Amino acid sequence: MGKGRGWGDSVSEGTPTPRHAPGVVKRARRLRNEMTVSERVLWKALRALDLHVRRQAPIGRYVVDFVHHASRLVIEVDSGRHDHPEAQLHDAARDAWLASQGYRVMRVRDGEAFGNPYLVAERVLAEIQQSPHPNPSPSRGRALR
Numbered sequence: 001m002g003k004g005r006g007w008g009d010s011v012s013e014g015t016p017t018p019r020h021a022p023g024v025v026k027r028a029r030r031l032r033n034e035m036t037v038s039e040r041v042l043w044k045a046l047r048a049l050d051l052h053v054r055r056q057a058p059i060g061r062y063v064v065d066f067v068h069h070a071s072r073l074v075i076e077v078d079s080g081r082h083d084h085p086e087a088q089l090h091d092a093a094r095d096a097w098l099a100s101q102g103y104r105v106m107r108v109r110d111g112e113a114f115g116n117p118y119l120v121a122e123r124v125l126a127e128i129q130q131s132p133h134p135n136p137s138p139s140r141g142r143a144l145r
Contacts, residue, residue, distance in 0.1 A: 045117035
């Protein structure tokens with residue numbers, strides 16, 4: 001077969017390195033199956049608004065709870081463990097790395113995601129709509145969701 005034909009996972013010279021750290025995709029798949037109740041409830045609300053949000057998505061070496069790639073918005077559902085100083089340091093370093101990659105991080109308490117998922121989803125939608133789109137070309141009649 002000639003160059004550029006067929007399909008598969010072959011790696012050729014000049015192929016860029018993978019976008020994700022080794023093992024992170026497998027971890028993301030596992031986390032999708034182990035979502036917290038708050039994450040599941042918020043996921044349902046985000047889908048009800050037809051937002052194109054990915055859940056438990058790998059970005060670099062991290063797995064984020066939710067991401068809207070078009071607006072570069074990450075949504076994190078934080079439990080009480082995020083109140084501990086060590087977790088706060090980890091979150092700050094992670095947020096800084098995500099910011100260096102062009103992402104904004106929106107943090108939501110798990111109680112809020114569980115208790116008011118549609119309100120949180122509306123806030124996410126508002127954040128998506130106010131963010132500048134990286135490609136200002138027409139959306140063919142579709143709203144940025």
